[in-house]
Amino acid sequence: MRFAAHVEVRLRPGIADPESATIERALPALGFDDVSAMTTGRSFRFELEADSAEAARSRAEALATRLLANPVMEDTEVSVSTPVVG
Amino acid sequence: MAPLVGIVVFPGTNCEHDVAAAFDLVGARTRFLWHGERSVGDVDAVVIPGGFAHGDYLRPGAIARFSPVMEAVGTFAASGGAVVGICNGFQVLTEAGLLPGALQKNSGLRFMCAPVTVTVASARSVLTAGVAVGAELTLSLNNFDGSYVCDDAVLDELRAEDRVVLRYTDNPNGSIDDIAGICNEGRNVVGLMPHPERASSELTGSADGLVLLRSLLSVAVA
Helix, strand or coil: CEEEEEEEEEECCCCCCHHHHHHHHHHHHHCCCCCCCCCCEEEEEEEEECCCHHHHHHHHHHHHHHHHCCCCCEEEEEEEEEECCC | CCCEEEEEECCCECCHHHHHHHHHHCCCEEEEEECCCCCCCCCCEEEECCECHHHHCCCCCCCHHHCHHHHHHHHHHHCCCEEEEECHHHHHHHHCCCCCCEEECCCCCCCEEEEEEEEECCCCCCCCCCCCCCCEEEEEEEECCCEEECCHHHHHHHHHCCCEEEEECCCCCCCHHHEEEEECCCCCEEEECCEHHHCCEHHHCECCHHHHHHHHHHHHCC
């Protein structure tokens, strides 16, 4: 079966995030003075072949921590959908 | 015979000729090691130079660590061989797990290209063995992701084991503990963000990098 996987990579809490801080600082000038706790990250979507959703998730998690993220400074969040049809 | 330095070249590496020219000045022979090679041959030391290996896609060094030559570099390092990663090479070494920590975006979110002063913090590494602790060197910084980061446990270990080899005198990028360069437990693998090869002639501003390259050669053939 083919599963659709989604991996989100974000900086770990406590790691300096100058990009998000800069975005947040720019917002009041646009009238968004009610925004806080801004974070940014990267999103990866792909499909993979596996026998079950659990197996697909485990492969996606391995891929996420081995390549897509650097665990020294980044966290990952993996989700796997129901089998892709077609 | 003059010592032989292997210079790793990935697609996107761009400092290999500068490194070769600088080693030529201090009397070493050099050989380029293409990233697809599975052996480093009979080199006395390996340098991973700066640039944008594999386009720096994903993260600097993230793809390069899977190049075949990196397995050979790992084996060479494990047997005590001297390995130095400069700038992008430092990023590759952290991604490959040969050095702890990681390099993240400069705190000012700017690509930095400027001379920088570093202080030698430890002489107990292949790159700094011939330099006095406390010596100040003017080198060149040329990177976007140059801010060294690691967790508290790693930082404690680096400090306790005297493995911070270079510190910025005026931290330009937010690096933790002003770290500009570190070494591994064996002290034979060193990574640094500033470019010693770009400080190889007074004509271009500084020749302070040559003492580092000489250190590497003297240790590598010892």
